[in-house]
Amino acid sequence: MFKNKIVIISGGIGGIGLATAKKFASLGAHIALADIKKKEDINSQINEIKSFGVKCLYTCLDVSKSDDVKRWIEEVEQTLGIPTIIIVNAAITRLSSFDETSATQWDLDIAVNVNGAFYMSKYATELLKQKQEKGRVVFVGSWAAQHVHSHMPSYSVSKAAIQMLNKCLALELAPYGILVNEIAPGYVDAGLSGRIWDENPGRREKAAERIPTKEVILAEEVADNIVFLCDPKNRHMVGASLLMDGGLSLK
Numbered sequence: 001m002f003k004n005k006i007v008i009i010s011g012g013i014g015g016i017g018l019a020t021a022k023k024f025a026s027l028g029a030h031i032a033l034a035d036i037k038k039k040e041d042i043n044s045q046i047n048e049i050k051s052f053g054v055k056c057l058y059t060c061l062d063v064s065k066s067d068d069v070k071r072w073i074e075e076v077e078q079t080l081g082i083p084t085i086i087i088v089n090a091a092i093t094r095l096s097s098f099d100e101t102s103a104t105q106w107d108l109d110i111a112v113n114v115n116g117a118f119y120m121s122k123y124a125t126e127l128l129k130q131k132q133e134k135g136r137v138v139f140v141g142s143w144a145a146q147h148v149h150s151h152m153p154s155y156s157v158s159k160a161a162i163q164m165l166n167k168c169l170a171l172e173l174a175p176y177g178i179l180v181n182e183i184a185p186g187y188v189d190a191g192l193s194g195r196i197w198d199e200n201p202g203r204r205e206k207a208a209e210r211i212p213t214k215e216v217i218l219a220e221e222v223a224d225n226i227v228f229l230c231d232p233k234n235r236h237m238v239g240a241s242l243l244m245d246g247g248l249s250l251k
Contacts, residue, residue, distance in 0.1 A: 001232055003028030008076055008083035010034050010063050010120055011090030013042050015190025016140060019219035020087055020226050025052040027227070032076040032083060034061035034090070055080055063090045063116030064108075073123045084135035085230050086124045088117045091140070091158070093192040098153045106154050113158035114165075121169055125178055134177030136230040139166045140222075141184040143245045159184075163241055170239030181229045181237050183222065186245025187211060190219040212247030 007024045011017045012033025021031045031049050035042070039058050049056040057079050059072050076083050091113045096105065121137055128135045144152065145159040163182060170180035187193060187207050193216075197204035208216050225244055228234060243249065 001027065002085070002227075002230075005029040005085055006032065006076065006081045006083040007085040007087065008032040008034075008073070008120075008124060009087040009089055010061070010116065011140075012058070013037050013045060014089070015194060015219040016185075016188065016222050017087070017089045018045060019190075019223040020089070021049055021056075022052075023220070023223040023227050024085070025049045025054045025056070028052075028054065029085070030055040030057075030080050032057045032059070032072075032080055034059045034063065034072055036060065036062060062112075063120060064111035066115075066119045069116070069119040070123045073120075073127060077127060082127060082131055082133055083124060084128065084133055086121065086135065086137045087140065087226060088120050088137065088162075089140040090116050090120075091155070093152065093155050095151050095192070095196075096154070097151055101154055109154035110158055110161075113155070114161045117162055117165060121165070121180075125169070125173055128178055129173075129176055135179075137169065137173070137178065137180040138226050138229050139163075139180075139182040140226075141166070141182045141241065143184050143186045143243060143249050145184060145241075147249055166241065167239045174238050179235070179238055181239065182241045183225055183229065184241050184243045184245070185217055185222050186243075186248040188217045188219060188222060210248065210251070211245070212250065215246060217244065217246065 007029045013035040092109050139162050141162045142159040144156040145163045149156045166182040
């Protein structure tokens, strides 16, 4: 169903981004990734994606820079074709209370997590409308958008903003056949959480105990649900926030 489709993913080398890239590649899609890592440092990841017999374009990119994001979208179109599946995933996550968060840190987190999501979704969907192409947009949000996380206020606020951006964009773009949704995971064994758990034996198990299902989420499971939101047969989910937290938010 995704053979020869062009999938574009920001934050593409992180746990969820890379798992999503591999999943789409395994289904025949060509992949365009952006992240802040240098290309020479992630050759193995690129080659792994290409091993599925698809093309993979990587761009070192700071999504907080509007002009750079626009050039990236243009580069993807010229190199691979029009990206019709847009996965907005890049984000900064840090552990820092409100008092500990400096103005510089706050500005950077909002610039990447919110402004970067706006730039990517704006320029990618403008291209779709210009070319009269239908498509899918999936914002990678978080259950933290609706539940207070005192140790990460800038992240929580930014994900709440993403949830509303998802709804606003979904309403505006649905008439063009561009369906926009969000996925909101709970405790994912990747990124900052994964690193903290790896560095602190027993923390992963303690985290799992908080979850009603008693299981943390794998990045591959998030990727499966992102693919579900992009399935051509999934024609009626518009502006939805797909919460997958094992019941964590019910407590």
